[in-house]
Amino acid sequence: MLSPLLFVLFINDLPTALDKCKVLMYADDTVIYFTARHAEEVGNTLTNELANFNNWLLDNSLFLH
Numbered sequence: 372m373l374s375p376l377l378f379v380l381f382i383n384d385l386p387t388a389l390d391k392c393k394v395l396m397y398a399d400d401t402v403i404y405f406t407a408r409h410a411e412e413v414g415n416t417l418t419n420e421l422a423n424f425n426n427w428l429l430d431n432s433l434f435l436h
Contacts (some may be wrong), residue, residue, distance in 0.1 A: 381431070388427035392420040 374395065386394040395402040403420065407413045428435060429435065 382433075383390050385424075385427060388423050390423065391416050 375398070382396070382401075383425045390401045394421065395404075397399065403417075403424065405413055405416045405420065407416065412423075
């Protein structure tokens with residue numbers, strides 16, 4: 372039962388890697404979301420935030436599945 376606890380502790384700082392998006396995390400599921408009035412703003416923001424997320428993954432030697 373130590374593995375799930377270590378995993379949660381390991382990814383606990385993920386929300387700090389994102390500037391504008393909100394993050395919901397439960398166990399090993401993560402949802403990143405952003406709302407705005409215009410679809411273009413949502414697209415641009417999510418693209419930038421996913422780049423931040425990718426950098427966080429690389430810094431922590433993790434892979435997205």
